[in-house]
Amino acid sequence: METLNFLMQGFDVALRPTNLLVALFGAFVGTVVGLLPGLGPINGVALLLPIAFALGLPPETALILLAAVYLGCEYGGRISAILLNVPGDAAAIMTTLDGYPLARQGKAGIALSLSAISSFIGSIIATCGVVLFAPLLADWAVAFGPAEYFVLMIFAIACLGGMVGDKPVKTLMSALIGLGLATVGVDATTGVYRFTFGSVSLSDGIQFVIVVIGLFSVSEILLMLENTHAGQQAVKASGRMLFNFKEFGQTVWTMLRSAVAGFVIGTLPGAGATIASAMTYMTEKRMAGDKGRFGDGDLRGVAAPEAANNASACGSLIPMLTLGVPGSGTTAVMIGALTLYNITPGPLLFEQQPDVVWGLIASLFIGNVILVLMNIPLVGLFARMLAVPNWILVPAIAVVSLVGVYAVHSTTFDLVLMIGLGVFGYILRKLDFPLSSLILGFVLGEMMEDNLRRALSISNGELGILWGSPITLALWALAALMLALPGLRWWRNTRRRVRETAAETHPAP
Amino acid sequence: MYVRLFAAIWLLACAGLAVLAWSFEAPFAYDPVGPRAYPLLLLALMAAGSLWLLVKPKGEPTPAIDWAMARKVLLCIVALLAYALLFEPLGFVLSTALAGFAMGLLFNGRLLPSAVSGLLMGVLLYVLFDRLLDVPLPLGVLELMEG
Numbered sequence: 001m002e003t004l005n006f007l008m009q010g011f012d013v014a015l016r017p018t019n020l021l022v023a024l025f026g027a028f029v030g031t032v033v034g035l036l037p038g039l040g041p042i043n044g045v046a047l048l049l050p051i052a053f054a055l056g057l058p059p060e061t062a063l064i065l066l067a068a069v070y071l072g073c074e075y076g077g078r079i080s081a082i083l084l085n086v087p088g089d090a091a092a093i094m095t096t097l098d099g100y101p102l103a104r105q106g107k108a109g110i111a112l113s114l115s116a117i118s119s120f121i122g123s124i125i126a127t128c129g130v131v132l133f134a135p136l137l138a139d140w141a142v143a144f145g146p147a148e149y150f151v152l153m154i155f156a157i158a159c160l161g162g163m164v165g166d167k168p169v170k171t172l173m174s175a176l177i178g179l180g181l182a183t184v185g186v187d188a189t190t191g192v193y194r195f196t197f198g199s200v201s202l203s204d205g206i207q208f209v210i211v212v213i214g215l216f217s218v219s220e221i222l223l224m225l226e227n228t229h230a231g232q233q234a235v236k237a238s239g240r241m242l243f244n245f246k247e248f249g250q251t252v253w254t255m256l257r258s259a260v261a262g263f264v265i266g267t268l269p270g271a272g273a274t275i276a277s278a279m280t281y282m283t284e285k286r287m288a289g290d291k292g293r294f295g296d297g298d299l300r301g302v303a304a305p306e307a308a309n310n311a312s313a314c315g316s317l318i319p320m321l322t323l324g325v326p327g328s329g330t331t332a333v334m335i336g337a338l339t340l341y342n343i344t345p346g347p348l349l350f351e352q353q354p355d356v357v358w359g360l361i362a363s364l365f366i367g368n369v370i371l372v373l374m375n376i377p378l379v380g381l382f383a384r385m386l387a388v389p390n391w392i393l394v395p396a397i398a399v400v401s402l403v404g405v406y407a408v409h410s411t412t413f414d415l416v417l418m419i420g421l422g423v424f425g426y427i428l429r430k431l432d433f434p435l436s437s438l439i440l441g442f443v444l445g446e447m448m449e450d451n452l453r454r455a456l457s458i459s460n461g462e463l464g465i466l467w468g469s470p471i472t473l474a475l476w477a478l479a480a481l482m483l484a485l486p487g488l489r490w491w492r493n494t495r496r497r498v499r500e501t502a503a504e505t506h507p508a509p
Numbered sequence: 510m511y512v513r514l515f516a517a518i519w520l521l522a523c524a525g526l527a528v529l530a531w532s533f534e535a536p537f538a539y540d541p542v543g544p545r546a547y548p549l550l551l552l553a554l555m556a557a558g559s560l561w562l563l564v565k566p567k568g569e570p571t572p573a574i575d576w577a578m579a580r581k582v583l584l585c586i587v588a589l590l591a592y593a594l595l596f597e598p599l600g601f602v603l604s605t606a607l608a609g610f611a612m613g614l615l616f617n618g619r620l621l622p623s624a625v626s627g628l629l630m631g632v633l634l635y636v637l638f639d640r641l642l643d644v645p646l647p648l649g650v651l652e653l654m655e656g
Contacts, residue, residue: 054644173558180551187544190535194544195526218589225581225615391618392626395609398589399634402596407644415593423586431512453542461541 003135010358014366019064022057023363026065027370030072032385035080036393038224040089041073041313041330042436046212047397049337050404053209059341060356064363066337067317070330071123071364074273074310075371078115079382082108082302083235091273091309094281098294098301100235105297109241112379114248114299115306118255120372122307125259126266126314127364130321133267134350134361138322141347146454147465151472153448155479156269156325160437162482167432174433175441181206182445189453201413208336209408210418211442215435217401218422223429224394242376243299251303254284262308266315272328272436276312277305314364321357322347324447329436332443511574516562523556585615600649601639605631 013019026048033044045066052062077092082099095115102111144152157175161168184195185205196202258280265276284304285294294301316327324345326332338345343353350357375382405418425435459465467473530552533545592608599607609627614620638644 051638051642051644055642169558169561173555173562176551176555176558180548180555183548183551187533187535190537190539190544192533192535192544194533194548195529221589222582222585225585226578389616389618391613391616391623394616395612395627396630398592398608398612399605399630402592403601403634403638403644403646406596406646410645410647412594412597415596416590419586419589419593422589426582427515431515449547452547453540456542457540 003131006135006354006358007131007362009354010360010362011366013060013355013359014064014362019061019359019363020366022061022065023068023367024370026068027072027075027367027374030069031076031079031371031375031382032072033069034073034076034092035088035382035385036076036388037080037084037086037088038220039397040077040091041070042212042216042333042439043220043397044069044073045330045333045337046209046216047400047404049333049340050209050213050407051400053337053340054404054407059338059343059353060359062337062341063334063356063360064367066334067360067363068367068370070313070334071310071367072371074123074306074313075116075119075375076382077309078119078302078306079112079379080386082111082115083383084386091277091313092305093274094277094305095302097281098296098298101295101297102299102302103235107240107297108235109379110243110247111299111302113241113376114243114251115302116372116375116379117243117248118251118258118303118306119310119375120368121255122259122262122310123314123364123368125256126263126311127361127368129263129267130314130318130361130364134318134322134357137318138347138350141322144323144347144471145469146451146458148469148471148475149451150448150455151466151475151479152323152325153444153451155475155482156319156444157437157441158479158482159269160434160440162485167434168483168486170431170433171437174428174435174438177428178438178441178443179445179448180441181211181438182442183449188446188450199413201409201411201417206417206421207408207414208340208442210405210414211421212333212336212439213401213405214418214421215425215439217397218419219425219429219435221394221398221401222422222426224390241379247299251299254300254303255307258284258304258307259311262311263315265308266312266327267318269319269323269325269327272316272330273309273312276308280304280308317360317364320345321349321360324349326440326443329439332436332440335443512562516559520556520559520563523552523559527552527556581615585612588612588615597647598649600651601646602631602635602651603649605634 014023029048030044033039034041048065048069052065057065073089074091077088078095078099080086080088081092081095082103085096085100087093087096099111099115102108157172160175161172184202186193186203193203261280261283262276265279266272281301281304284300285292288294288298288300292298292300316331319325319327320331320335324335326335335345343349343356401418402415405414408414428438429435455465456463467476527549530545530548533548535543588608588611592604595604595607606627609630610624613623613626618626635646639646
């Protein structure tokens with residue numbers, strides 16, 4: 001009951017004219033950024049964050065803007081996936097598998113409208129999940145002390161290593177680089193300057209905005225130089241634009257199942273929309289068996305990943321709001337946004353800043369309604385955005401990036417540092433190091449060191465406090481399990497391979 | 510191959526940074542950990558990771574460097590750096606026009622359209638950010654004209 005009151009209060013905040021306008025603007029920008037191949041939610045949020053800050057938007061409005069952009073990207077990614085066979089963002093990769101064949105069969109309109117509804121259902125179910133579970137988790141997490149927090153962050157990083165899959169060492173290395181970047185600057189407890197190389201500009205650390213924009217926008221610009229799909233013709237959406245009742249009936253259970261699965265995956269720290277959409281697609285394909293036409297245009301093949309990626313985007317707000325630990329790269333950036341406003345995310349957020357939390361949650365409902373209303377009739381307009389040539393688009397991204405970084409401190413040093421980080425990010429991406437775990441590490445870095453040192457101050461240097469309570473023990477066990485996952489997977493694969501080769505050399509009689 | 514090279518360089522960097530981190534000492538012990546332990550712990554873990562990658566660079570082999578592409582990337586970095594360095598002295602409008610033009614050409618735009626789009630971007634985005642949205646941007650040499 002109390003929750004409902006808070007939710008009503010949240011709607012009061014979210015329905016203020018400025019916040020509605022901001023949500024509308026964010027939804028539109030998000031869809032455009034999402035559909036442009038290469039640019040994903042992190043880029044969208046990173047580009048708008050410094051501008052929102054420079055505009056002096058109050059924290060709840062800024063968060064509503066960023067959340068609308070985040071959701072919009074998950075809606076937008078499917079448009080280029082279906083029409084162009086190029087995923088607009090990483091989470092839409094699975095949507096291309098059936099979306100593009102559908103478009104080639106002249107069913108682009110049906111695929112687009114059905115995937116919009118799937119996205120909507122996924123988001124709404126997940127947002128209801130947020131309303132139900134976030135306050136519970138926050139109540140429970142209030143009992144967390146510094147030691148518990150420290151171990152929780154270890155668990156979040158271990159999750160990255162275990163979930164991102166095929167390259168655990170590179171993923172963990174990225175996270176460590178992020179943690180290391182966060183130590184630059186003056187040490188808060190003792191006032192000692194660390195890794196500043198005598199530079200005054202580095203003395204209060206590397207600004208979050210510079211890291212995000214450098215790593216994601218600048219490196220993206222360099223990667224876009226190799227972009228080859230430019231000029232590829234998008235399939236024209238023609239024929240029936242709306243799905244009919246029968247098609248909806250075929251896919252509704254897929255949507256519901258995928259939404260719940262996506263939500264659960266999204267709440268795990270580190271596992272984001274990409275994993276959610278891949279897992280639900282595979283599950284649906286297996287469940288359909290031989291009757292499904294997955295791969296050459298099954299409607300369930302667009303419904304599942306779209307419901308899942310939106311649901312996981314909303315779900316990833318739970319660890320962010322309740323624990324202050326991001327569930328995805330994009331929520332890591334949103335945590336950075338909160339710290340720009342001197343708001344520390346964590347369980348106390350629900351008590352201290354109810355306007356921010358519940359305004360954000362309510363705006364998710366509103367944002368989704370705006371997005372689905374915008375996406376079905378305006379899909380033609382959005383599809384036309386795909387025709388913007390790179391020689392206009394890329395310089396525009398560069399300009400907005402520089403403006404965003406310049407808005408923070410107005411120094412040339414920051415601009416050069418941003419480009420340096422961008423080149424570094426480009427090299428890491430070429431070598432296949434995941435950057436989202438780097439940004440996660442960077443966001444967690446300061447909190448992690450703080451909590452470790454606070455815990456050890458409490459215990460007077462006794463390390464035992466780090467595994468002294470049942471919660472810490474459970475978290476350590478979970479972290480160890482996560483780290484063991486890639487090894488287990490590897491072991492199973494080798495065993496299967498051995499069995500297969502054995503079967504080949506000794507054919508059954 | 511390139512992963513190995515990167516891991517080797519990173520290992521050296523870790524060693525160098527560790528030497529640097531060793532000198533972080535608080536004049537007075539505020540807390541039992543001090544400013545030095547945590548960075549050293551991170552560097553040790555990173556060094557272990559680098560060693561692993563050096564010995565066992567698993568995964569897809571990184572494709573060989575395409576030198577024509579590398580030249581383009583380098584030119585793009587130079588353009589961005591020039592843009593950053595000229596941002597304040599030349600002012601937003603002029604530096605953006607130049608950068609928009611140069612990058613437009615790099616991304617296979619034609620001469621005249623790139624120049625026009627660069628100039629338009631400089632003027633329109635200046636009006637949008639500085640005048641409408643109140644995000645202050647440098648005017649640079651144009652300041653004289655305004656005065």
